[in-house]
Amino acid sequence: MATPPGSPRTPRMADHEDGQTRTAPNRLRRQKSEILRAQYIDVRELRICAGTWNVGSICPPGDLDIQEWLDTDEPADIYVLGFQEIIPLEVGYMIGTEDTRPVAAWEHIIHETLNKKCPDESKFKCHSDYPSSARFKLSDYVLAMENGLLSESSNDSDGELHLWDSAKSSISARYLQPLDLACDVSIDNRVKSKRPQYVRLISKQMVGVFLSVWVRRSLQKYIQNVRVSIVGVGTRGFIGNKGSISVSMSIHETHFCFVCCHLAAGEKNGDELKRNGNVEEIQRRTVFDNPVHIVGVPQRIHGHERIIWLGDLNYRLNFSYERTHELISKQDWDGLLEKDQLKKELGKGSTFDGWVEGVISFPPTYKYEFNSEKYVSDATKSGRRTPAWCDRILSYGKGIRLLSYKRAELTFSDHRPVTAVYMADVEVFVHRKFERALTFTNTEVDDHLLLGKEALLQPLNRESGNFLAQVPSKVVSMQCQCQISESE
Numbered sequence: 001m002a003t004p005p006g007s008p009r010t011p012r013m014a015d016h017e018d019g020q021t022r023t024a025p026n027r028l029r030r031q032k033s034e035i036l037r038a039q040y041i042d043v044r045e046l047r048i049c050a051g052t053w054n055v056g057s058i059c060p061p062g063d064l065d066i067q068e069w070l071d072t073d074e075p076a077d078i079y080v081l082g083f084q085e086i087i088p089l090e091v092g093y094m095i096g097t098e099d100t101r102p103v104a105a106w107e108h109i110i111h112e113t114l115n116k117k118c119p120d121e122s123k124f125k126c127h128s129d130y131p132s133s134a135r136f137k138l139s140d141y142v143l144a145m146e147n148g149l150l151s152e153s154s155n156d157s158d159g160e161l162h163l164w165d166s167a168k169s170s171i172s173a174r175y176l177q178p179l180d181l182a183c184d185v186s187i188d189n190r191v192k193s194k195r196p197q198y199v200r201l202i203s204k205q206m207v208g209v210f211l212s213v214w215v216r217r218s219l220q221k222y223i224q225n226v227r228v229s230i231v232g233v234g235t236r237g238f239i240g241n242k243g244s245i246s247v248s249m250s251i252h253e254t255h256f257c258f259v260c261c262h263l264a265a266g267e268k269n270g271d272e273l274k275r276n277g278n279v280e281e282i283q284r285r286t287v288f289d290n291p292v293h294i295v296g297v298p299q300r301i302h303g304h305e306r307i308i309w310l311g312d313l314n315y316r317l318n319f320s321y322e323r324t325h326e327l328i329s330k331q332d333w334d335g336l337l338e339k340d341q342l343k344k345e346l347g348k349g350s351t352f353d354g355w356v357e358g359v360i361s362f363p364p365t366y367k368y369e370f371n372s373e374k375y376v377s378d379a380t381k382s383g384r385r386t387p388a389w390c391d392r393i394l395s396y397g398k399g400i401r402l403l404s405y406k407r408a409e410l411t412f413s414d415h416r417p418v419t420a421v422y423m424a425d426v427e428v429f430v431h432r433k434f435e436r437a438l439t440f441t442n443t444e445v446d447d448h449l450l451l452g453k454e455a456l457l458q459p460l461n462r463e464s465g466n467f468l469a470q471v472p473s474k475v476v477s478m479q480c481q482c483q484i485s486e487s488e
Contacts (some may be wrong), residue, residue, distance in 0.1 A: 021414040028060075039183070040433035041253065046219075046424050047403075049076035052260070052310040052391050053396070053410075054084040055415035056370065060100045060412065063425050066113050069408040069417045076421065077219055079198070081110060082260030083210040085301060089241045098454040103205055107212060114198040114214060137242075159458070201248060203297075206230050207240040209311075211260040211478065213247060225250045225297050227288040233264075233278045242278065244311070246301060248288040253427040254341055257304035261311035267386055272341040275314055276351045307396040309355065315342035316388040317364070324364075324386050355394045358405030358420060365407055365416040372411060391418045399425035 070079060086102040129269055157279050199220060203212040215223065226249045234242035244261035261282060264274035288299050311450050317324055318339040327335045337343050337360060345351045364387035367376050395402065403421040410417055 006123065011166065031140075039437045040430050042428045042430050042433075043119055044252075044426050045485070046078060046426050047076040047426055048078045048080065048308070048422045049419065050080045050082075050308050050310050050422065051417060051419045052082045052084075052197050052312065054262075054366075054391060054413060054415035055086055056413035056415065057088040058207050058370075058413065060105050060109060062105070064107070064109055066109060066408075066410070066417075067116075069410060069419055070110075070113055071404070071419050071421055072113065072116075072181075075114075077216050078251075079110070079114065079211045079214040080258045080260075080308060080310070081171060081214070081368055083212075084262040085208045086205070086210045087208050089208050092402045093394065101201065102203065103210060106210070106369060107117075107200065107203060108213060109202070110214060123383035154274075154359060159301040201249075204228050204230070204247070206243060208233075208405055209240070209243060209245055209260060210467075211245040211247060211258070213258065219251075222251055222252050225294065227290075229284050229286045229288050233281045233286045237281075244282045244286065246282075246288075248298065248304065250297070253429050254306065254425070255296070255304040256424075257301055257307045259301065259307070259309045259311075260310070261313065263312065263314045265314050267316045267388070272315060272345075275341075276345065279351050289355075305397050306400045308393065308400075308420075309396070310393040310418075310420070312390050313342060313392045314390050315340065315345070315392070316390070317341070317386060319385060320388065321386045324388075328363060331363075331384060332364075336364070342389070343389050346394075352394065353480065355396050357392065358402045360389060360405070362407045363387070363416075364378050364389050365418060366414065368414050370411075370414055372408050374407075376414070382449045393413055393418060395420075395422065408427070425451065451472050 002012055012068045022224055038417075049071055049386075053069065070081075083106065086106065087099045113255070114159060197217045198214045199217050201213045201223065204210070211323065226247065229246045229248070230240070230243070231246075232238045232240035232243040234240060242262050246257060246259045246260055248257050250256070261278070261281070263278045263374050264271065266274065286301050288297075290297050290299060301307060317336060318341065319327070319336070324336065342352075346355060366388050367385040368374065369376055376383075376385055391407075395404070401423045403423055405420045407416045407418045
């Protein structure tokens, strides 16, 4: 039966139709914007190695070998290394001047490990570079190497932030044309045989928590907007014996955030609620300042596109001491994980809603006797602890793929270090493509639409300077389809 005029149903339907009418142009504009963006943005991959280690308040010996932890068999483009308890968590250390001596020791070991000479360097692939088939200028490649060599001297000796002058880089660096690089191109043997060198981008300490980020020298010039946020959630809710150090940065056109934390300890029932509260406080109170008010720079953790969260999260197993050891002896990791507190939180989708962890196929990382392969027992001075996977690494966001998740067998501490290796997509602004996009007008599109279906399959005019001939056929097809929808 027809709806009589003036009934309540009539205006609701009209409002719905008006809403569709209003949103259609906006949707088309967004589609066109994304299509245009695709015409001057390339997507590359970066290899990121994230590592976490509670080092038990012991300063490392100078000859400590951490190659296994850093997974140096295939070097990464970025190393994000988080430490907990680099100094004792005692009152004197928490309210007094921080002891930075362990920081210097750890940074020396990291520097020596990453920049160690290898006998066969030709097998390494630079994930931050273009594939070998890409076109590039030899002069640009050599210039990039020289610039990296010139800039390194200020990155291993000065203060906390190890980056170029932020006043020069804030806006202009965002529109620099990325260099076309290739690792396996036959160029000067002296350059080719040199293993990529790493520089410290930033290091920050908060009592016992310490975060250090290292990058390939050739990648450093494409990183900007590096900012740090520190949140203490320990004693009295703000002391830094527990808490987080978070680093925000833009790599080319993609925003990354790395969070290193140490959460509340304890294996009593209900202690996991303290850890949940720590996480929520860190997420709520972490704010990255934007002093120069750059548009589009995220200020919160979840404003970033790729996020890695690592540290001594301290989540335990809801099993008895005896049952836990029984399952460890059987290497029944799945059985143990059924009672893992963090897995439960990830499954509930509350505290860590949307976060992802790799498959755990290694023994619990805590608690060992120092310099031993044995878990602590009743006989130890500190008393027994039920083993648990306290040391974890999580990721959030699209465009980040886990390659490996493992622990290193280093007995230096009562924890075992954990490593996660990721491959992350990075959007790269291509200046020459952007210039072509600026000269591409709707009139040119309309001209090609008049040619019929052939314009969707193959641009007919391939003369130099014709923009449609320069972009991928998939993008051309999408552009044309968008124009057809708008004309209808």
